[in-house]
Amino acid sequence: MATSSGQVGTPKDAKVGGAKVGSQIGRSLPRLEGRDKVTGRAEYTHTMRLPGMLYAKIFRSTVAHGRIKSIDTSAAKRVPGVYRIITAEDIRTVIPAPYYGPAFHDQPILAVDKVHFVGEPVAVALAADPHVAEEAAQLIVAEYEELPAVFDEVEAAANNTLVHEELKPAGTFADLKHLKGRKGTNVALDFKLRRGDVDKAFAAAAHVFEHTFHTQKVLHLALEPFASIADWNERGVTIYSGSQGPSFVRTEIARLLGWPENRVRIKVPYLGGGFGAKLYIKMEALATALSMIVRRPVKVALTMEEQFYTITRHPSTFVIKTGVDASGRITARKCEVYWNGGAYADVGPRVTQKSGFTASGPYDIDNVWVDSYALYTNLPPAGALRGFGIPQLVWAYESHTDMIARALKLDPLEFRRKNLLREGRPQATGQIVRDAKLDAVLERVAERLNWGKPLARGNGALRRGRGIAVAIKAVISPTTSVANLTIAADGSTTLYCGTVDMGQGSDTAMAQIAGEVLDVPAESVRIVPRDTDVTPYDMGTLGSRSLFHMGHAVRLAAEEAREKIKAMAREVGEPEGSNIPLPDLFKKKFGMQAGNIVGTGTYKPDYVPPDPATGLTDKVTPFWMCAASGAEVEVDTETGHVRITRLITAVDCGRPVNPKIVETQISGAVLMQLGFTMFEKMHIDAGQVTNASLADYKIPAILDVPQAMENETVDSHLSTGPFGAKGVGETATFCVSPAIANAIEDACGVRLTALPLTPEAVFRALRAQANKPLADDA
Amino acid sequence: MTRTISFTLNGEQVAAEIKPHHNLVEVLQREFNLMGARESCGQGMCGCCTVLVNGAAVSGCLYLAAFVDGAEVRTVESLADARTQALSPVQEAFIEAGAFQCGYCTPGFLLMATQLLEAYPDPDEEQIRHYLSGNLCRCAAYPEIIAAVKLAARRRKANSVG
Numbered sequence: 001m002a003t004s005s006g007q008v009g010t011p012k013d014a015k016v017g018g019a020k021v022g023s024q025i026g027r028s029l030p031r032l033e034g035r036d037k038v039t040g041r042a043e044y045t046h047t048m049r050l051p052g053m054l055y056a057k058i059f060r061s062t063v064a065h066g067r068i069k070s071i072d073t074s075a076a077k078r079v080p081g082v083y084r085i086i087t088a089e090d091i092r093t094v095i096p097a098p099y100y101g102p103a104f105h106d107q108p109i110l111a112v113d114k115v116h117f118v119g120e121p122v123a124v125a126l127a128a129d130p131h132v133a134e135e136a137a138q139l140i141v142a143e144y145e146e147l148p149a150v151f152d153e154v155e156a157a158a159n160n161t162l163v164h165e166e167l168k169p170a171g172t173f174a175d176l177k178h179l180k181g182r183k184g185t186n187v188a189l190d191f192k193l194r195r196g197d198v199d200k201a202f203a204a205a206a207h208v209f210e211h212t213f214h215t216q217k218v219l220h221l222a223l224e225p226f227a228s229i230a231d232w233n234e235r236g237v238t239i240y241s242g243s244q245g246p247s248f249v250r251t252e253i254a255r256l257l258g259w260p261e262n263r264v265r266i267k268v269p270y271l272g273g274g275f276g277a278k279l280y281i282k283m284e285a286l287a288t289a290l291s292m293i294v295r296r297p298v299k300v301a302l303t304m305e306e307q308f309y310t311i312t313r314h315p316s317t318f319v320i321k322t323g324v325d326a327s328g329r330i331t332a333r334k335c336e337v338y339w340n341g342g343a344y345a346d347v348g349p350r351v352t353q354k355s356g357f358t359a360s361g362p363y364d365i366d367n368v369w370v371d372s373y374a375l376y377t378n379l380p381p382a383g384a385l386r387g388f389g390i391p392q393l394v395w396a397y398e399s400h401t402d403m404i405a406r407a408l409k410l411d412p413l414e415f416r417r418k419n420l421l422r423e424g425r426p427q428a429t430g431q432i433v434r435d436a437k438l439d440a441v442l443e444r445v446a447e448r449l450n451w452g453k454p455l456a457r458g459n460g461a462l463r464r465g466r467g468i469a470v471a472i473k474a475v476i477s478p479t480t481s482v483a484n485l486t487i488a489a490d491g492s493t494t495l496y497c498g499t500v501d502m503g504q505g506s507d508t509a510m511a512q513i514a515g516e517v518l519d520v521p522a523e524s525v526r527i528v529p530r531d532t533d534v535t536p537y538d539m540g541t542l543g544s545r546s547l548f549h550m551g552h553a554v555r556l557a558a559e560e561a562r563e564k565i566k567a568m569a570r571e572v573g574e575p576e577g578s579n580i581p582l583p584d585l586f587k588k589k590f591g592m593q594a595g596n597i598v599g600t601g602t603y604k605p606d607y608v609p610p611d612p613a614t615g616l617t618d619k620v621t622p623f624w625m626c627a628a629s630g631a632e633v634e635v636d637t638e639t640g641h642v643r644i645t646r647l648i649t650a651v652d653c654g655r656p657v658n659p660k661i662v663e664t665q666i667s668g669a670v671l672m673q674l675g676f677t678m679f680e681k682m683h684i685d686a687g688q689v690t691n692a693s694l695a696d697y698k699i700p701a702i703l704d705v706p707q708a709m710e711n712e713t714v715d716s717h718l719s720t721g722p723f724g725a726k727g728v729g730e731t732a733t734f735c736v737s738p739a740i741a742n743a744i745e746d747a748c749g750v751r752l753t754a755l756p757l758t759p760e761a762v763f764r765a766l767r768a769q770a771n772k773p774l775a776d777d778a
Numbered sequence: 779m780t781r782t783i784s785f786t787l788n789g790e791q792v793a794a795e796i797k798p799h800h801n802l803v804e805v806l807q808r809e810f811n812l813m814g815a816r817e818s819c820g821q822g823m824c825g826c827c828t829v830l831v832n833g834a835a836v837s838g839c840l841y842l843a844a845f846v847d848g849a850e851v852r853t854v855e856s857l858a859d860a861r862t863q864a865l866s867p868v869q870e871a872f873i874e875a876g877a878f879q880c881g882y883c884t885p886g887f888l889l890m891a892t893q894l895l896e897a898y899p900d901p902d903e904e905q906i907r908h909y910l911s912g913n914l915c916r917c918a919a920y921p922e923i924i925a926a927v928k929l930a931a932r933r934r935k936a937n938s939v940g
Contacts, residue, residue: 037878038865038872040815041814042881044882046817220916272816272818272883303820305820503881505879661876668917671918693821693823694821694914699914701911702910702913702923703908
């Protein structure tokens with residue numbers, strides 16, 4: 001079957017005027033790379049090998065905060081077959097300032113003088129045989145002078161225990177400049193939003209509610225663990241890496257080496273999952289430094305356990321306070337959010353700021369105060385995970401919203417309807433909301449839940465309930481995408497774009513966009529694998545930005561190519577509206593099958609940075625992502641076990657480019673967030689992760705899929721989107737957690753304010769409610 | 779320390795020099811360039827490394843290569859027709875149903891689904907879920923995987939009738 005074979009066809013019928021082959025947008029085309037993936041031939045960095053390659057195995061810190069007194073590598077060096085043992089001292093001989101990071105240049109390639117979390121890379125063993133490297137790494141011994149450590153984000157904000165002596169912002173972001181050289185603080189970013197006068201509004205409010213919510217540390221847990229291979233020589237370096245952001249990797253490696261970017265080449269095979277983990281620098285800098293030292297290709301491929309020490313989702317504490325007037329209108333909301341960023345900032349300051357824009361939720365509130373803090377702690381670093389902080393915020397604000405409705409004896413749906421942010425109204429930042437179907441997603445979920453109708457409440461120990469939640473996200477801005485497109489003399493199309501297909505189906509979607517413009521079937525468009533030597537700049541595959549930004553760049557590149565085809569037709573004397581087949585047109589122009597048409601497209605949306613004092617701006621995002629979820633649950637009040645009997649999600653993703661792929665993105669996002677809601681949690685004892693394996697850290701399996709999971713996209717068209725589309729990778733994660741917690745309260749009257757919603761947590765809450773708390777809760 | 783093992787690999791008689799600690803996945807990758815079975819969790823929890831040994835699914839990351847001496851080994855690379863490269867009904871169904879995203883876990887699911895349909899040609903949803911409960915997909919393409927198995931079952935039935 002041609003559509004699923006991954007074969008690249010030659011559209012012989014491609015014509016200047018464009019023989020209409022049917023719209024490519026809206027086709028549920030199977031993924032173009034499907035054949036590679038079902039035959040086992042798809043290549044991933046983790047299974048790649050280069051001739052002469054050495055394997056690196058990492059020796060990691062066993063203390064959360066300490067000064068390195070000594071590293072003893074003598075026993076490791078004696079292992080037969082070991083090539084070399086490397087410490088930070090060796091790294092500095094090739095990269096004198098070995099610090100990297102997207103927001104702060106704070107993370108060393110290997111620990112320099114100090115360690116800042118348990119699991120931090122301290123030394124590396126190299127060998128041609130990975131088993132030898134592993135054995136040697138286990139024989140490295142380090143001694144530390146332990147220092148006081150801080151693990152909790154709220155404690156870290158008090159600055160009594162400091163993670164870093166001095167802050168080192170990368171200079172990439174204007175709003176971090178004031179933090180340069182700052183001492184005595186763990187705050188890596190303090191975002192403020194000030195709208196109206198919350199104090200006055202609280203004083204005037206009929207009711208004021210304040211609650212505190214927590215989220216736990218969880219892991220992306222891509223099934224392909226991090227892997228990078230670097231092959232360095234004096235002329236240049238080639239890095240093979242499972243990276244969501246090859247352009248960023250190129251820029252950052254060039255900076256570390258003091259080289260122009262064109263000497264750094266990043267090649268990206270398929271990714272075995274990303275979810276935000278494989279962004280910025282992960283193993284690339286270490287692999288490069290090692291290859292420079294030994295002048296051979298070096299592979300750094302982590303184990304599943306090591307992923308727990310690499311990048312995680314931010315735990316958070318959210319103190320939220322809301323004023324409501326006598327009519328049930330929300331008049332003021334104050335949000336204090338503490339983000340536990342771990343030992344290195346990674347992209348935490350971005351998460352802190354960008355999520356801060358919508359911390360007050362999808363409501364129309366005149367008086368808003370947001371303080372959002374990125375904090376250093378002595379835990380494994382945290383970054384972006386499918387939502388850029390939004391799922392943590394929605395967990396808090398939609399639980400809080402439900403608690404207010406219940407306290408005021410208002411219907412939770414009615415209360416939301418009354419306060420919902422409507423089209424044409426200013427969002428908290430001041431930007432006027434356009435093309436955001438908040439009402440539609442909420443109403444669709446309510447309808448599917450039969451909200452107005454009574455629910456069978458269960459009997460005996462089994463109690464049933466339902467809950468609803470709604471959310472908004474501002475897509476990350478400003479970011480840039482560039483695409484190139486070539487048409488060969490036989491009429492076939494090749495597309496060069498840096499968006500990384502890590503499973504979300506972007507190659508297929510981009511081919512559909514190019515095909516739509518050029519009137520050729522998407523499956524005839526060849527997508528060049530990511531290689532920074534040939535694929536142009538893209539900010540990164542993150543934050544549901546690609547379909548919109550890269551989609552526009554691809555559209556522009558294809559439109560430019562289309563115009564050039566028309567110009568070529570005029571040049572060779574074809575009449576206006578000619579339908580000459582492209583191979584004939586090229587032959588007419590070049591006398592043989594020769595030549596190319598090249599189109600290029602660059603897209604960067606308008607953005608006005610928020611005012612530093614107020615956080616306000618009328619151009620904060622190019623589009624709004626909207627979602628609602630509803631849950632029906634059955635709680636066993638004797639065990640605390642929660643069974644999800646229905647899970648409903650509606651999203652606004654604009655016009656779906658590929659409805660089937662959109663559907664899988666929605667259900668995949670719902671199920672991932674279901675794990676983060678019901679059971680996933682990194683357990684940490686004195687900084688040590690105690691469940692760093694798939695045996696002890698459980699992710700959703702096929703038996704965890706709710707029997708009734710219903711997902712839909714609401715009718716929507718983003719007027720500024722490519723063919724009306726918005727991104728969708730994250731949207732369905734937003735509302736799952738609060739919808740379930742709200743359903744649990746509806747079922748059995750207990751309110752949980754911390755994730756995950758384990759049977760133990762429910763049981764403890766039930767016992768506390770019955771005035772019979774468990775001994776350790778009393 | 780090294781020894782030579784010989785076994786049947788996807789229908790061909792092969793031999794390999796191995797060390798006692800080598801697991802089946804690394805030998806398949808290093809000696810035979812078969813990359814479909816992949817290590818992920820390293821604990822036999824995820825199923826990405828699934829290989830069939832004498833018809834039984836094993837976790838190739840835990841299964842010592844020495845154990846396949848004299849055995850019959852099948853990997854995902856054997857599912858498509860060796861001569862024509864035509865995909866098996868299960869492979870076709872996975873593509874059509876969109877039963878994968880990143881594809882890293884897919885070989886394991888394909889082998890288990892193939893085995894399921896050989897044992898139970900007409901499985902109900904409960905059977906499918908239970909049979910595949912030892913394989914993990916972080917992209918959570920589970921609903922589509924269930925749909926793909928049902929589709930493959932229908933196709934196999936139609937083919938055998940026809």
